[in-house]
Amino acid sequence: MIDVLAPGPYATVQDLGRPGYAHLGVPRSGAADAAGLRLANRLVGNPEGHAGLELTFGMARFGFRSGAWLAAAGAPCPMEIWNERGVMSSAQGMGAPFWIAPGHELRIGSPERGLRTYLAVRGGIDVEPVLGSRSTDSLSGLGPAPLRAGTRLPVGEVRSLASISVDLAPPAAPPPPVLRVLAGPRDDWFSPDALAELCARPYEVSQDSNRVGVRLRGPALRRVREGELPSEGMVTGAVQVPPSGQPIVFLTDHPPTGGYPVIGVVLAADLAVAAQARPGDRIRFRVAGR
Amino acid sequence: MSVIRRAGEHGLLVETGSLAASHRLDALLRASRPEGVVEIVPGPETVLVVAPGADLPRLRSGLAGLRDLALSSSGAASLSEEVVTVPVVYDGEDLASVAEETGMPVEEVIGRHTGRELVAGWLGFAPGFAYLTGLDPALRVPRLATPRTSVPAGSVAIAGPYAAIYPTASPGGWRLLGRTSLRVWDVHAQPPSLLPPGTRVRFEAA
Known part of the structure; x- marks a missing residue:
């Protein structure tokens, strides 16, 4: 059992989401930076789709009643283990499994870069699944509530898991703040130079970004077609353009259908870049070479 | 512009032009479940098909055939019996x-x-x-x-x-x-x- 002592600004349980229900109005949800969750899970010997914790801007504290193997990935944060006498016993690094003894506390600081940190525990977070997933869907409210001080999180079975076989995942250089996009499906709703316009100058990540989407501020994209687009299915990574002309990049809690035209879709490999962009960061788009 | 539009690396947006045709295509897709298809999302004039890891050109040609079928058949087979x-x-x-x-x-x-x-x-x-x-x-x-x-x-x-x-x-x-x-x-x-x-x-x- 894990006791949430402080969740930080916003923290949720996330796995790889609930695919297959978009036609019933259910967002996919799941870790916004899925690669981060997958890595953290692998490091503790979990299947990649086990539920872990997604911290936003770090700054969380967790108490462990039983000992557990942990690993963190995604936005790099300082981490310390404190014992029950209130003395720091060790510092821990990202991308490496570590043991926390019963009664000890994990303190996570704020990330030096990036936005979302993934904490995996060997056995996974074992809250009740909803429609096959333990993810908190911030748009629809499906799944467990966001973490609060006092939330108790059960940990799953570890006996059947593979042994921990990796000491360290070497840290990768931070990726450039570039989102590669494939044009369409509705690029013909915009002026012919709109894609070039999208890529010409950086956009600033707005304060009101969340798990639904990264809202951007920058050059407005001009439509050539008036009127309303009939509601249509939306994919994660879609660059949706509302009437303001300011694009929104959809993350995993995006609505499954929408009525604003999508000028392009971010490559899956670059979704982590979008998910890790902080308010105030500047990101660029580039047309993908396919 | 093609009637089957690209929606990212893993998605194809099929234009059907009508809700009835969307429902017919939805029913055909659910019955045949092409390999790799994870989401089938009908809309008033489109059906979005999401298939991560699928062979997209092959899926596209399969969808073109099903779309023709959905647009040509005029029966109400798309609707629930009940x-x-x-x-x-x-x-x-x-x-x-x-x-x-x-x-x-x-x-x-x-x-x-x-x-x-x-x-x-x-x-x-x-x-x-x-x-x-x-x-x-x-x-x-x-x-x-x-x-x-x-x-x-x-x-x-x-x-x-x-x-x-x-x-x-x-x-x-x-x-x-x-x-x-x-x-x-x-x-x-x-x-x-x-x-x-x-x-x-x-x-x-x-």
Whole structure:
């Protein structure tokens, strides 16, 4: 059992989401930076789709009643283990499994870069699944509530898991703040130079970004077609353009259908870049070479 | 522009031009389940198909064939055989204002709301929220200028050309005609929605 002592600004349980229900109005949800969750899970010997914790801007504290193997990935944060006498016993690094003894506390600081940190525990977070997933869907409210001080999180079975076989995942250089996009499906709703316009100058990540989407501020994209687009299915990574002309990049809690035209879709490999962009960061788009 | 549009690395958006064709293509896809397809999302004039890891050119040619079939067949095979009957207590907060705006007595509003069979077009806004199409045009009213902060689950509502049943409590701007005890959304049921796209629906005064 894990006791949430402080969740930080916003923290949720996330796995790889609930695919297959978009036609019933259910967002996919799941870790916004899925690669981060997958890595953290692998490091503790979990299947990649086990539920872990997604911290936003770090700054969380967790108490462990039983000992557990942990690993963190995604936005790099300082981490310390404190014992029950209130003395720091060790510092821990990202991308490496570590043991926390019963009664000890994990303190996570704020990330030096990036936005979302993934904490995996060997056995996974074992809250009740909803429609096959333990993810908190911030748009629809499906799944467990966001973490609060006092939330108790059960940990799953570890006996059947593979042994921990990796000491360290070497840290990768931070990726450039570039989102590669494939044009369409509705690029013909915009002026012919709109894609070039999208890529010409950086956009600033707005304060009101969340798990639904990264809202951007920058050059407005001009439509050539008036009127309303009939509601249509939306994919994660879609660059949706509302009437303001300011694009929104959809993350995993995006609505499954929408009525604003999508000028392009971010490559899956670059979704982590979008998910890790902080308010105030500047990101660029580039047309993908396919 | 092609009738099958690219929606990212793993998605294809098929233009159908009509809701009926979307439902036929949806039914054909669910029956054949091409390899790798994870999501099939019908809309009023499109069907989105998401298939991570699938051979997209091959999927595209398969979809082109199914699209031709969906556009050519004129039968109603896309719709559910069963009609979901929704018992309604007509005591909604907006019943009187809808009657006033449409210039008909409350009894006629109820009569027109129960008088036609509707079809679940597509879902969105919230899990289990079906846009029910085929509403009597005389009942077209705009949504509220200021949405309510909370509408109870089971509220029966209309807005523009659509009717709906709120699957869960949520904010909402649709005009409330009444309420039903029928549960249209249950995460423990399989499927969780009573009203997937293509379901025939009839309202009935309880």
